[in-house]
Every structure is written in structure tokens, then in C-alpha cells.
Amino acid sequence: SQTIHQWPATLVQPVGSPLSLECTVEGTSNPNLYWYRQAAGRGLQLLFYSVGIGQISSEVPQNLSASRPQDRQFILSSKKLLLSDSGFYLCAWTRTSRGEQFFGPGTRLTVL
């Protein structure tokens, strides 16, 4: 069976510090991978998605970036965090373009 992991689960960072969130998927190959952000009390915002190693599509211009160094690994980064980067970050994967997405447990990021 497939599983998706995210870490860390929670993170408190000062403004201006760097960020690295990691997502890995087990039990499947060549998945599509996604990063979403969910601000408090709001819906989901798609940040990035990837259909293969080194292939990143950005949905929203901002100070975040994403990378996919391996088939089942997806990393969300920032060089300098802003207060507005606080939120709940969710990673997801899918096998096909029409199929359901499966979500990880999320990372709660607080920028102070």
C-alpha cells in the first residue's frame, strides 16, 4: 500500500529564516506531487506541482520554491520567511491526471 510522509509536523520559525519542508511517498512510482497551503480558516491554495523529477510548475508567485530531487521526494523551500507564510502545508500525490489525490498529514508552520 502507498503512504505519504511529511516532516516536520510542526515548525516555529522567525521572520527572515530559511525553510525546508519534506514530503516522501512510498509504495508507488512516478507519482504526480503537489504542495498546498491552507491559511487559518481558509481553503486550499495550490502552490506547486510536479509530474516528474526536476519538473516543477508554480501556481502562485511568492517567496517559496519547490524541488523534486528524487522520484518520490518533494521539497518546499524558502530563503527568507515572511509572516504571511504561516499556515498548514499539505503534500499530496496522485497516479493519474484524473484520479483522486492522497494527502499527507501536513506541517503546521508558524512564522514569528
Add this chain to the structure above:
Amino acid sequence: GDSVTQMEGPVTLSEEAFLTINCTYTATGYPSLFWYVQYPGEGLQLLLKATKADDKGSNKGFEATYRKETTSFHLEKGSVQVSDSAVYFCALSQGGSEKLVFGKGTKLTVNP
């Protein structure tokens, strides 16, 4: 572009009450439709899905029918429990696209 509209929340019900959360969509072609549930502090879980008109998805007592004529996918449950308290998201997936389109979510609170 494609879009999903959910009823505004929050929704508060007493245990054993009947639940309906409305969802309508705008899309070209024949999308697949999904309901996701998010319990507090967790990622999203797929609740049910339907891939063609008149399909009924069902899971854990929840049901939703894909109605092409009314472009709707309303979520229903005959008797809610306190444990159903969560945020519910309606979503669609369109052929040829790697992305899910989400509604804004509806928060449900069930009181004992």
C-alpha cells in the same frame, strides 16, 4: 475556468440530524467529482468519489450523486454523529489536467 462552489458554513447540527452540504460545479467536458474530509489538525482524506453522470459515491454513511443536468454533487448523510465534525471539501478533476479544483470547504459541527 473550472470552478466548484460549496454552501457557506459553518453548519451546526444535533446528533442524528440529517445532513446536506451543497456543491455545484462549472466545468467543460465530464469531470470526476470528489468529497474530501479534514478532521482538526489533519490532512485531507478522500471520503467518496464519482466519475460519470448518475454515479453515486458512498462511504461511512455519506452519499453523493453526480448530477450532470444540475451540475451538482451534494453530500448527504441520514444521521450525523459527533465524530463527523470536520471540514468537508468538494473537488473536481478534469481530463488533461494534473490539478484538482477545490471548493472553499464547509465546516460541520455536530453537538451531542
